[in-house]
Amino acid sequence: MRAMSTPPTKVSFKEQMHLAREEAILQATCRLLGEKAYDAMTMDDVANAVGIAKASLYKHFSSKEELCSAAMVQILARVRTYLDGLAAEMPPLEKLQALVRWSLERLITNEMPLLPSRNSSLRAVLMANKDYLNGLVTVSDQIGEWIVQAQAQGLINPTLPPMVVLYTLYARACDPVVTFLKDGGQYSDAEIVELVVRTCFDGLSAR
Amino acid sequence: MRAMSTPPTKVSFKEQMHLAREEAILQATCRLLGEKAYDAMTMDDVANAVGIAKASLYKHFSSKEELCSAAMVQILARVRTYLDGLAAEMPPLEKLQALVRWSLERLITNEMPLLPSRNSSLRAVLMANKDYLNGLVTVSDQIGEWIVQAQAQGLINPTLPPMVVLYTLYARACDPVVTFLKDGGQYSDAEIVELVVRTCFDGLSAR
C-alpha cells in the first residue's frame, strides 16, 4: 500500500522490486517444472532456487497450485507473443512448423512444457484454472486458423480433423522422444529438434 | 512355507491363492497408474482397490517402488508375448503398426502405459530396476530388427536413425493426444486409435 509521505519514485522502485521478485519466482517454477514432476517439485525447491524463505513465497502466491497455474499462464502468454511475432506473410504450414520447433527448443532446454504430460497431477490443476483455459482457447483458435488454411492449400492432410492436428502439435511440447534422444547423448539439441519436427509432419513411413 | 502334514493339493491351492492375490495387486496397480501419476497413487489406493489392508500389501511387495516396478515388468512381459504371437510371415511394417495399435488400445482403456510420461517420478524408479531394463532391451532388440527390415524394404524412411523410429513408436504408448481426444468425447476409442496410428506413420502433411 502506498504511503502518502513517500515520493512516487520510491514506491515505484519498491513495486518494481516486488514484480522482479515475482518474476524470479515464476522463472524458477518454470525451470523446476521442466525438470521434475509437479508432485515431486516442492515449495522448498522453489524457495531455494530463488534464494528466499518458503514463507515468503506465500506472500506472492497463496498456494502451490496458484503458483504453478500462474507459471503456466505466463508460458501461454509467451506463446501468444511468439505467434503474434510470426510474419503475416509466412505460409500457414511454415507457421505451424515454426511453432513446433519453438516448443521443442523450450522443451529440450528443460523449460516448462507448454502442456503437462499425460497423467500429470498438474493437468487437473490447470483444467480448473480459468485464466489458463482462456489463454489456451485463444492460442488454439489462432493455431486452428492456420491448420484450416494449410489444409485448404493441400499441405496438411485434409482428411485429418483439425482438432487432431492441433492436439498432435500440442503433444510435441511434452514429447518424451526428446528426453530419450537427449539422454542417449548421440545427437545435438538442434538435430533432435529437426528429427522430431520431421517425424511429426512427415511421419515414419517413407514418402 | 509348506507344512509336512499338509496334503500337496491343499498347499498348491494356497499357493494359487497367494499368486492370485499377487496378480490382483499387480492388476490394480497397473490400472491405477494408468489413471494417475506415480506420486499421486497411494498404497491405500491399491489396498482399497484390491480389498485388502495396506499392511498386507507389504507382505507381497516390500515397497511402493518394488510394487510398481513389478507391475511394469509384467507389462513388458505382456508386450513380449504379443510380439512373439505376431505371425512370422507378417511384413515388418505391419508388425510395427500392430504394436502401436495394441499399445494405444491399452492406453485408451487407462491401462498402465508401456512407458512413463516425461518427467514422471516413476521413470527414475524404473531406470534403477535391472529387470525392467533387461526386459526393455529384449523388446527393443526385437522391434529394432523389424525397423531395419522395414527400412530395407523402403517402407520406413531409411534416412531416420532406427533409434529415432523406436523411440517415436514407444512414445505413442504414453501419447497425450489420446487423452485429449478421449476427453473431447467426439470420437470412439477405435477412431482415436486409428487417427493416432495414421499421424504416427503418415505424418500431418498431405501425401
Next chain:
DNA sequence: GTCTATAGTGAGATAGAC
C-alpha cells in the same frame, strides 16, 4: 498372512517476531 493401529517422515501452509 491378514488385520488394526501407529510410528516416522516429508511437504504444504501458517504464526509471529522483526
Next chain:
DNA sequence: GTCTATCTCACTATAGAC
C-alpha cells in the same frame, strides 16, 4: 515482506494381535 520456527496432514512403512 522477509525470516525462523512450527503446525498439520497425508502417506510410506511397520508393530503386534489374531
